Amino acid sequence: MTDNIIEIRGLTKHYDGVTALEDLTLSVEEGAVVGFIGPNGAGKTTTMRILTTLLQPTSGEAWVVGHEVTREPEQVRRAVGYMPDFFGVYEDMKVWEYLDFFAACYDIPPAVRDGMVDDLLALVDLGHKKEAFVDSLSRGMKQRLCLARTLTHDPQVLILDEPASGLDPRARIEMRELLRELKQMGKTIFFSSHILSEVADVCTSIAILEAGRLVTYGDMEEMQKQLRAHRLVEVRVLGDLAPLQELLLRSEGVMTVVAGPEVELPPDTLRFDFAGDDAALSRLLLQIVEAGVPVISFAEETGNLEDVFLHATKGIVS
Amino acid sequence: MGAAAGSWRRRWRNLRQNPIYLREKGAYGNPNPFYDYLRRYSPLVVLGALLLGICAGYVNPAFLLGDERFFLLWCLICLPNVALTCLTWIGVVMAPALTAPTISLELSRGTWDILRLTPQSATTIILAKMLGALSRLPIWRVMAVLSILQAAVLFCGMALLQVGPLGFLFALSIVLRPWSEILFAGVLGMACSGWLRSATLALAAAYGGVLLLKVVNGFFLWLSLGLLLEMESSSLASTVVLGPVLLYVALAVSLFSLLIRHADKIAYN
Numbered sequence: 263m264t265d266n267i268i269e270i271r272g273l274t275k276h277y278d279g280v281t282a283l284e285d286l287t288l289s290v291e292e293g294a295v296v297g298f299i300g301p302n303g304a305g306k307t308t309t310m311r312i313l314t315t316l317l318q319p320t321s322g323e324a325w326v327v328g329h330e331v332t333r334e335p336e337q338v339r340r341a342v343g344y345m346p347d348f349f350g351v352y353e354d355m356k357v358w359e360y361l362d363f364f365a366a367c368y369d370i371p372p373a374v375r376d377g378m379v380d381d382l383l384a385l386v387d388l389g390h391k392k393e394a395f396v397d398s399l400s401r402g403m404k405q406r407l408c409l410a411r412t413l414t415h416d417p418q419v420l421i422l423d424e425p426a427s428g429l430d431p432r433a434r435i436e437m438r439e440l441l442r443e444l445k446q447m448g449k450t451i452f453f454s455s456h457i458l459s460e461v462a463d464v465c466t467s468i469a470i471l472e473a474g475r476l477v478t479y480g481d482m483e484e485m486q487k488q489l490r491a492h493r494l495v496e497v498r499v500l501g502d503l504a505p506l507q508e509l510l511l512r513s514e515g516v517m518t519v520v521a522g523p524e525v526e527l528p529p530d531t532l533r534f535d536f537a538g539d540d541a542a543l544s545r546l547l548l549q550i551v552e553a554g555v556p557v558i559s560f561a562e563e564t565g566n567l568e569d570v571f572l573h574a575t576k577g578i579v580s
Numbered sequence: 581m582g583a584a585a586g587s588w589r590r591r592w593r594n595l596r597q598n599p600i601y602l603r604e605k606g607a608y609g610n611p612n613p614f615y616d617y618l619r620r621y622s623p624l625v626v627l628g629a630l631l632l633g634i635c636a637g638y639v640n641p642a643f644l645l646g647d648e649r650f651f652l653l654w655c656l657i658c659l660p661n662v663a664l665t666c667l668t669w670i671g672v673v674m675a676p677a678l679t680a681p682t683i684s685l686e687l688s689r690g691t692w693d694i695l696r697l698t699p700q701s702a703t704t705i706i707l708a709k710m711l712g713a714l715s716r717l718p719i720w721r722v723m724a725v726l727s728i729l730q731a732a733v734l735f736c737g738m739a740l741l742q743v744g745p746l747g748f749l750f751a752l753s754i755v756l757r758p759w760s761e762i763l764f765a766g767v768l769g770m771a772c773s774g775w776l777r778s779a780t781l782a783l784a785a786a787y788g789g790v791l792l793l794k795v796v797n798g799f800f801l802w803l804s805l806g807l808l809l810e811m812e813s814s815s816l817a818s819t820v821v822l823g824p825v826l827l828y829v830a831l832a833v834s835l836f837s838l839l840i841r842h843a844d845k846i847a848y849n
Contacts, residue, residue: 316693336699344697350690355609363608366599367698411694 266325267292267419267450268313273322275308275474282308284474286322290452290467292418295445297461297482298454300471306454307347309471310421313452314344327418340368343412347423347454351404353397357388360396360407361414368415382410386440402433409440420444422453426460438463493543494563498531500556509553510534515542530558600695600705604682604712611685614779615716618677622670629669660730664758667719667726671762672794676769676786678713681779683770683846688777692846702843706836710770714762723758731755746818753821760828765790767832767839774839774846793831797824 268290275283283305290296298306311317313324315335324331327341352360361379370378383389386406391399399407405425412420425441426434434457441464444451455461461468462482469479499506503521510516510532521532536543547560595601603611610616618625683706686692695705734751741747768789772782802823806816 314697316696336701339697339699342697344694346690346693348690349694350686352609352611352689352691354611354613359608363599363603364694364698366602367695367700369699 266290267294267327268452269325270309270313271323273309273312273324274320275305275312275317276320281474283312283319286471286474286476288469288476288479290450292450293445293448294467295441295451295465296453297465297468298452298471299456299458299461299468300454300477303473304471305474306471307423308474310344310346310423310452310454313338314342314421315339316344340415341418343415343417343420345408345412345420345422345425347427349408351396351408353395355396356392357383357394357396357399357407358392361410364411365414370415378414382413385413385443386410387436400433402429402436405429405433405437406440409437413444417449419450419452422451424454424456426455426457434460493536493538494533495536495543496527496531496533496559496561496563497550497557498528498559500530500558503530503532505553506550506555507532509550509555513546513549514538515546533563595704595708595711598700598704598708600700601708601712601715604709605715612678612681612713612716613685614677614681614783618674622674625670625673626666629666629673632666632669657733660726660733661754664723664726664730667723668758668761670719671717671723671758672765672790674717675714675762675766676772676783676790678716679710679766679769680773680783680786682709682713683773684777684779684782687846688779696844703840706770706774706839706843710766710836713770714766717762727755727758743814746814750818750821753818753825756825757821757828760825760832764793764828764832767835771835771839774842793828797827 266289268288270286270288273283273286274281282303286305286309298309300306308317312319313326313331315331315338318332326338329337329341331338352363355363358379361382362375365375365378366372380389380392383392386409388399388403388406388410391403396404396407405428409422409425412422422441426437429437438460441451441453445464451464453461453465465482467480468482470477497506507519507521510519515536515538517535517537519532519534521527522529525533527533536546538546543562547557550557550560599608602608606615683692686695696702700708731751734754735748738747738751743750765786769782769786772785772789773779776782776785799820802820803816805823806819811819
């Protein structure tokens, strides 16, 4: 067995001869927020449905909170809160009834349910809609209600399939804030999204899936660095750039140095391409300062998630 | 024996507190949009059932014998039979309408997976849904009272006539027939609901099945079968009455087992 809260080993799923997922192996630590990204049909939903016991894998194994998904489905269901991509709600129920119903399905005693429903509605900011019919809620509100439903049994792991899809910008921001709050509450969150900036804002790790295969998985910042062949560093100095430029061109690991308006940089800033680890970069900075260059700022460009995604998926697509 | 009975009582009590059962009964929202529609038109169903029941009800021997002295007594004795036949018609019309939307509506709304994610087993979900939906039928208590009356009349009659065990089997079959028909109609509605994603289609398919069996699983089929097997008259009479009941129960149990096996595979995508 394993100490990770989610452990997937060699997970494969075929649908009528089509491979939806192939030999997926990854593990998620407790408290992590994993962004699961990939193009449509990459196998994200299939993975999530297997992890939530709704789908049987063709081969491979997966554990959630130490329970194997095919052998101990009931324990897995008690440990997981799942919000599907396409989710339905009982529109004929009142908001509080909806949560009370699911809490009862999880065997939560009636005496506990009343207070719990109020707490959950407060968490998702739907307290004022307690007596309203679900039918009357906006899409964003329904999405938040669905998220509250996933929390009724206080699960350790939340698996959210496109939690912000179809939401307007305001509702999307609210959903993001809610995810941050859940992260602070110590929940392990495994969520998929097409909106890469949303993933970057909330998650601690990312897993990129393409054509049923895991392309890359790891700590987001580390991955951004690894995916770059060279690191881009921007230096801003007081006065003339020429001495710094000369020094850099003589230094080990520096590939190219650019400056000027043609690369859209301010007159006091230059950018260089560096092949080396953190220690080498630190030595280079010391060298610059010891040479008497008046450095104002020295910063590495980490790039954004879009770059990482494009970089990671490019090989397979082509 | 006592422990087993206690266990069943506990299971029954748990089921009656199950939220899925309570929802189907109407405690959480209004799960069945057909129900209001059905209730609105139920006087028509009742009238129709009365007419059909009287027409199809067990023949009053007073009419056959032409002996008017015991006319009133025969009427009283036959009253439970006629009333039960009426109620059976109401039951077979309303039971599929109550059970057919239970799963198909969940599938079309996309709530089935969410329900399957709860720790409730597939068997519990289906059983709770079926019993919850059928508990909305307002005829059960009246049927129970009438069945007891009918059983009393029939068993006393059989004892007086000293017809032996076959006679009691005959009587038991008559008592069980209305229950088996409604049970079958309800389970068929539920099964159609599990296989068809449209509640309306499920309902139409269930009515088709009920009607088909009503026609096929009748007196003539079993009489022909008995005659073909060259049965004695007493065995023939029991077969004609017991056969349909057995077929209804066997079909209901088989459909329910198939549905339970199929439950894990039911998904909306």
